[in-house]
Amino acid sequence: MMEVCGSSNVTLREFGCEQSLLSRPDGSASFIQGDTSVLAATYGPAEVKVSKEIYDRATLEVLIQPKVGLPSVRQRSQEQCVRETCEASLLLSLHPRSSLTLILQLIHDDGSILSCFLNAACMALIDSGLPMSCLFCGVTCAIDADGQIVTDPTAAQEKESRAVMTFAIDSTERRVIMSSTKGSFSVHELQQCIAVSQKASEKIFQFYRDSVKRRYSKTL
Numbered sequence: 001m002m003e004v005c006g007s008s009n010v011t012l013r014e015f016g017c018e019q020s021l022l023s024r025p026d027g028s029a030s031f032i033q034g035d036t037s038v039l040a041a042t043y044g045p046a047e048v049k050v051s052k053e054i055y056d057r058a059t060l061e062v063l064i065q066p067k068v069g070l071p072s073v074r075q076r077s078q079e080q081c082v083r084e085t086c087e088a089s090l091l092l093s094l095h096p097r098s099s100l101t102l103i104l105q106l107i108h109d110d111g112s113i114l115s116c117f118l119n120a121a122c123m124a125l126i127d128s129g130l131p132m133s134c135l136f137c138g139v140t141c142a143i144d145a146d147g148q149i150v151t152d153p154t155a156a157q158e159k160e161s162r163a164v165m166t167f168a169i170d171s172t173e174r175r176v177i178m179s180s181t182k183g184s185f186s187v188h189e190l191q192q193c194i195a196v197s198q199k200a201s202e203k204i205f206q207f208y209r210d211s212v213k214r215r216y217s218k219t220l
Contacts, residue, residue, distance in 0.1 A: 010151055010196060010199050010200040010203065011150075011151055011152070012033075012151060012152045012200060012203060012204075013033050013034030013152050013154075014033075014034065015031065015032055015033045015034075015119075015204075015207060016030075016031070016032040017029060017030065017031050017032070017119075017123050017207070017208075017211045018030045019123060019124075019126070019127040019211075019212075019215060020127055022039075022041055024041075025041035025042055025043055025103075025124075025128075026042055026043055026044065026128045026129075027041070027042040027124045027125060027126070027127035027128025027129065027130070028040060028041045028042070028124055028127060029120055029123035029124040029126075029127055030107075030120065031116055031119045031120035031123055032116075033112055033115070033116045033119070033152060034110055034111070034112075034152070034154065035108060035110035035154075036108060036109055036110045036111060036112055036113055036116045037107035037108045037116070038104055038105065038106060038107060038113075038116045038117055038119075038120040039104070039105040039107055039120070040102065040103070040104050040105075040117075040120035040121050040123065040124035041102075041103045041105075041124060042100065042101065042102050042103075042124045042125060042127075042128040042130070043100070043101040043103075044058070044095075044098065044099050044100035044101055045058055045095040045098035045099065045100060046098060046099045046100075046101075047098070047099065048097060048098055048099035049099075052099070053097050054096070054097070055096060055097060056093060056096050057092035057093045057095070057096055058090075058092040058094075058095040058096065058097075058098045058099065058100050059098070059099050059100065060083055060086055060087055060090065060092065060100045060101075060102070061083075061099065061100070061101045061102070062079045062080075062082045062083040062086065062101075062102045062103075062104070062121075063079065063101070063102070063103045063104070064076075064078055064079050064082075064104045064106065064117065065103065065104065065105045065106065066106050067106055067107070067108075077180075078113075078114050078117060078180075081114060081118075081166075081168075081178055081180050082102070082104065082114075082117050082118060082121055083102075084178050085118060085121075085136055085138075085168040085177055085178040086102065086121060086125065086136075088136075088168075088170075088177045088178070089122075089125075089132050089133055089134050089135065089136050089170065089177070090125070090130060090131070090132055090133075091130075091131040091132060091133055094131055100130070102121055102124065102125075104117050104120060104121065109155065110154055110155050111140070111152075111153050111154040111155040111156070111157060111158050112138075112140035112152050112153060112154075112158075112166075114138060114140065114166040114180060115137075115138030115139055115140040115152070115166050116138070117138065118136065118137060118138030118166075118168055119137055119138050119204065122135055122136050122137060122208070123208070123211075126208070126212065133172075134170045134171045134172045135170070135171035135205065135208060136168050136169065136170050136171065136177060137168070137169055137171075137201050137204040137205060137208070138166055138167070138168050138169075139151065139152070139166070139167050139169060139196075139197035139200045139201055139204070140152060140153060140164065140165070140166045141153075141164070141165050141166075141167075141193040141196055141197060142157055142158055142161035142163065142164045142165075143161055143162055143163040143164075143165075143183070143185055143189055143193070144157070144160060144161050144162070145160070145161075145162060147189070149189075149192060149193055149196055151196055151197070151200050152200070161183065162183050162184055162185070163181070163182065163183030163184060163185040163189070164181070164182045164183055165179065165180070165181045165182075165185075165190070165193050165197075166179070166180045166181075167179050167193070167194060167197040169197060169198055169201035171201075171205050174198045174201060174202075176194060176197075176198075
């Protein structure tokens with residue numbers, strides 16, 4: 001079943017998640033934020049190519065697949081953001097000389113796509129049972145022409161804004177473990193967006209808990 005959560009205070013679009021919907025991967029999840037939708041799958045730990053082998057930890061590879069065609073430069077940059085976030089939370093040292101692969105399939109992009117990639121990745125990693133030091137979530141903020149902060153913006157809102165920022169927040173101390181910014185903004189606006197993202201992350205982590213709790217209450 002798809003679990004859907006509304007929002008209050010910090011305005012977020014409705015989001016939904018479904019885990020274990022694919023049979024071949026070790027972990028999988030779909031994540032929806034409004035009309036933005038992503039499908040994630042994890043494979044591993046598995047054998048790694050000698051050229052990519054790291055002696056003291058696992059090698060993590062992140063691949064973003066667009067709806068059609070080949071990945072763009074923008075999606076290569078998003079792959080790096082997701083990979084750095086996952087590496088900060090996964091306990092890769094427990095699986096040395098092995099390979100972990102995370103594949104993110106874009107279903108539909110209606111804004112805040114990087115944060116949706118991050119949220120789908122986290123739910124797929126939870127489903128795979130890989131050891132993690134903390135969970136993480138992605139929050140996107142946009143600053144419009146009037147200086148107002150919009151959380152979880154749509155594609156139209158992103159287009160009209162003068163700055164768009166995406167933050168990956170950890171679940172233990174609400175620290176920023178990754179940031180991606182575009183446009184012009186002041187230091188004060190950056191700090192405001194971080195504070196708003198940290199507040200919004202509480203809603204997403206609560207949704208994670210509710211979604212997993214409902215799933216396992218049905219299987220037990």
